[in-house]
Amino acid sequence: MINTNSIASSYSPPIKIVIKYMGTAVLAFVLLTFLQLLEYETITGHHFQPKILALTHIATLGWITMIIFGALFQLVPVVLEVKLFSEVLAEIQYWIYLIGAAGLVYGFWVFDSKNFIMPSAIVLNAAMLIFAFNMIMTFIRVKKWNITGYYLAAAVFYLIVTAVAGLLLSINLYTPYIKINHLQYLNLHAHIAFVGWVSFVVMGVTYKLIPMFTLSHKYSTKSALGAFVLINTGLLGISTAMHYENTTIFFYFFVILIAVGIFLFLYQVYMIFKNRVRRKLDVGLELSVAAFIFFGISTLTGLITGVGNLSDVRNLSLIYGYLIVFGYLSMLIIGQLHKILPFLRWYHKYSSKAGKENVPMLKDMYSEKVGYSILYLMLSGMAVLTISFILDIQIGVLIAFILFFTASILFMINMITVLRR
Numbered sequence: 001m002i003n004t005n006s007i008a009s010s011y012s013p014p015i016k017i018v019i020k021y022m023g024t025a026v027l028a029f030v031l032l033t034f035l036q037l038l039e040y041e042t043i044t045g046h047h048f049q050p051k052i053l054a055l056t057h058i059a060t061l062g063w064i065t066m067i068i069f070g071a072l073f074q075l076v077p078v079v080l081e082v083k084l085f086s087e088v089l090a091e092i093q094y095w096i097y098l099i100g101a102a103g104l105v106y107g108f109w110v111f112d113s114k115n116f117i118m119p120s121a122i123v124l125n126a127a128m129l130i131f132a133f134n135m136i137m138t139f140i141r142v143k144k145w146n147i148t149g150y151y152l153a154a155a156v157f158y159l160i161v162t163a164v165a166g167l168l169l170s171i172n173l174y175t176p177y178i179k180i181n182h183l184q185y186l187n188l189h190a191h192i193a194f195v196g197w198v199s200f201v202v203m204g205v206t207y208k209l210i211p212m213f214t215l216s217h218k219y220s221t222k223s224a225l226g227a228f229v230l231i232n233t234g235l236l237g238i239s240t241a242m243h244y245e246n247t248t249i250f251f252y253f254f255v256i257l258i259a260v261g262i263f264l265f266l267y268q269v270y271m272i273f274k275n276r277v278r279r280k281l282d283v284g285l286e287l288s289v290a291a292f293i294f295f296g297i298s299t300l301t302g303l304i305t306g307v308g309n310l311s312d313v314r315n316l317s318l319i320y321g322y323l324i325v326f327g328y329l330s331m332l333i334i335g336q337l338h339k340i341l342p343f344l345r346w347y348h349k350y351s352s353k354a355g356k357e358n359v360p361m362l363k364d365m366y367s368e369k370v371g372y373s374i375l376y377l378m379l380s381g382m383a384v385l386t387i388s389f390i391l392d393i394q395i396g397v398l399i400a401f402i403l404f405f406t407a408s409i410l411f412m413i414n415m416i417t418v419l420r421r
Helices: 015-038 050-079 087-110 113-140 147-174 182-214 222-241 248-274 283-307 316-350 368-391 394-420
Strands: none
Touching: 015 050, 015 087, 015 316, 015 394, 050 087, 050 113, 050 147, 050 182, 050 316, 087 113, 113 147, 147 182, 147 222, 182 222, 182 248, 182 283, 182 316, 222 248, 248 283, 283 316, 283 368, 316 368, 316 394, 368 394
């Protein structure tokens, strides 16, 4: 059974480290929604285009991975009951990573592989290696492992694979040397990143946070273990098969393994929610539930796309990407930050005063009405965008991007409200 406790303890690093990463990520999300609004006319057709590649890397590096770094610096010490190996390295990594991410995004925007894309990929690899070293040295000190720890350790491994693959692809853009199609390796790079790095962090952290937020207990974790085995087998298998030609059967087999593993994870999430004591869900958890549903939809879309011939469906790769980035990951991050950041702020400012004077409750740390507005804007945006992509309605794409941009501004306002409390 999973033990539930707090997301802050004496093992936690200084909050300024976590806030720095999370704050930068929120700004990146606003920038992402603003730029895609400006460039809405160019976001159509195949995904391998300079502006779309630039926006994708704002999402993956500036928004999603920046949030994950901040969350792991906070949660790994608490979950695994060990101090972070080096807070200084976390600080150094932040600036190196920021320079590399900004350079890579600009490089894709102007599509300059020589002066920006390849050099920035080298800088980013340095930052990733610093993070991986910091985490591995922290893991070495762990005395009692749990299911969350296994997922996070695997995620760090896939982060290194993703970073190295990205560097090799950037070199190939400048000096082509890969014999097999560049896009085949690009797809592998993207899926190792989303499934191996990002989703393994999501899964590991979910096993810790959702039971804590919902007061769930008395459920089996067999599905979590099954998902871990199946997804790892599928990722390692597909990484091998896609280096060769004429491996279609193996590709299908490993893709199905990954999909089954993800649905086992979603079944584990369902069991956690089913066994919760706190029946009423707040806006943070409702956003998270919506995100898990989008995770299932995007997995089905990816599975059908991988094993079927859907080349006639208009903008299919863009729909698949938006289901993952905005439907699944962005809604999950927004939902979880509405839980994590208020708690951290309250813990550091008010916990010592609780019982001695009047202090705000967690639900008073932000506006719940604004939170629900974000939820409805994100859901509306996903519906309008998907229909507009399929039917090729450009004004619909513009409306969807306005909805996303408005949601990002409201999200930033709610997070600023938390920090000012």
